[in-house]
Amino acid sequence: MRPPRVTGYEFVTVPPPHAPDSSPTLRWDALSARWCLLAAHRRDTPRDMTSRPDTLRDASHCPFCPGHEREADPATEERLDADGRWVARAVTNRFPMMASGVDRGAVLHNGVFRERAAVGAHEVIIETTAHDTDLSDLSADALAVVLDLHRARHRALAARPDAAAVLLFKNRGPRSGASLRHPHSQVLTCPVVPPVVRRRDAVAARHFRREGSSLVQWLADAELADGSRVIASDAHFVALCPWASARSHETWIVPRAPIGHFGATPDALLGPFAAMLQQTLRKVRRVSADADYNLLLRQPARARWEEPWAHWFMEIQVRRGGDAGFELSGGMSCTVFSPEESAALMRSADVL
Ligand SMILES: [Zn+2]
Known part of the structure; x- marks a missing residue:
């Protein structure tokens, strides 16, 4: 493959060769x-987004x-x-x-x-x-x-x-x-x-053996008791910025009671989850100046869905750039906003 051409400060990547079948x-x-x-x-995946606004289709x-x-x-x-x-x-x-x-x-x-x-x-x-x-x-x-x-x-x-x-x-x-x-x-x-799923499941299973509780619920209950990182809560869900956030403005929406996997979510909770997700996403976008984001369902491996510790939650990760050398070298993250600051900003964010 030819090297990228350099034009000013922008790299313009030469289109990759047609992917092999x-x-x-x-x-x-x-x-x-x-x-x-x-x-x-997947080299041939259609794209209409680049980091250069002038190239948007x-x-x-x-x-x-x-x-x-x-x-x-x-x-x-x-x-x-x-x-x-x-x-x-x-x-x-x-x-x-x-x-x-x-x-x-x-x-x-x-x-x-x-x-x-x-x-x-x-x-x-x-x-x-x-x-x-x-x-x-x-x-x-x-x-x-x-x-x-x-x-x-x-x-x-x-x-x-x-x-x-x-x-x-x-x-x-x-x-x-x-x-x-x-x-x-x-x-x-x-x-x-x-x-990532395998590691989280092992940690959750170990916690259950020691404490007899869902690790996700244990964390959510601790966050609710502390309150400083809670954005909003109702009878069914709590939205929070976790104590050890991987990225600034990381946000979770957690069911108050364990649900082993997303497919098991009862009809009665879809409406409350939609309302909480809509408000929380709007707040994340507001405090991050409408930054890019990933929405990630966190849940155990298929074989662990019936475990008493199985407990899905939704995670929002604000994305301002790719991982840098520090993150890639050690797999350790670095944030510049504390979750307490992020949650306070989101609590006061005026969204419809
Ligand atoms: Zn469209």
């Missing part, structure tokens, strides 16, 4: 004992806008309005991180070079027909419809026998890793338990 695979990193995903075909190219449905894969599930038009829809990802088919769990060994097929399902949830908006701009009722679709696709994908973990996340803005501007999120299955 190869299926995603997982390669074993023997040094850190974890799987890494290789998905070369308009909605006429967007495969997620109404009228462009043929440019995306067929819907797996939709939510319709009274006139039969879709308001939110799930489609298979045209550039999936996981290959189609059935996982047989076979690991190829060639000395230190272990590899296995990355097989699973990967869907995109198109959250609204409006191209140039944010999830938090939706009404709480419209947001509840989106969350209901999230839950439905989570349940459908979790039924795959090869789903070791179900991931649900949203990338908003180029610094979050988003490639398309139209509001959307993603749900996918993974045939192995990702390293």
Whole structure:
């Protein structure tokens, strides 16, 4: 591949060569004992976002806008309005991180070079027909419809026998890793338990053996008792900036009582969760000057959903730039706002 051309202070990356027609695979990193995903075909993922505003493309190219449905894969599930038009829809990802088919769990060994097929399902949830908006701009009722679709696709994908973990996340803005501007999120299955999930599950299981409680609930209850990092709470959820935040303005929305996985969220909690998520996202955007963000569902591996300590929560990570040398060297984060400051700012943020 040719090196990037330098124009002024901007690097303009030469388009990569057309990706080889190869299926995603997982390669074993023997040094850190974890799987890494290789998905070369995703080089061809369509992009309308870069860090340079002058290169933004308009909605006429967007495969997620109404009228462009043929440019995306067929819907797996939709939510319709009274006139039969879709308001939110799930489609298979045209550039999936996981290959189609059935996982047989076979690991190829060639000395230190272990590899296995990355097989699973990967869907995109198109959250609204409006191209140039944010999830938090939706009404709480419209947001509840989106969350209901999230839950439905989570349940459908979790039924795959090869789903070791179900991931649900949203990338908003180029610094979050988003490639398309139209509001959307993603749900996918993974045939192995990702390293962050495995580590968190081990810590939560150890806490339960020692204390007999859900670690997530123990933390949320401690934050509620302290109060200085709580943004808002009601009978069902608490929104807070955690004591040890990885990034400035990190925010969690935690169910007050344990729910093992997102698919088990009862109907009665979708409305309250939508209201809390809408208000919290608006506050995060306000105090971060509308910075890019990731929305991440935190939940155990598929095999641990019935454990008494299993307890999902939603995490918002504000993204101002990529991880720098300090973070990459040690895997340790550095924040410049304390969570107490962030929570105080969000409590006083005047959002509708
Ligand atoms: Zn669009």
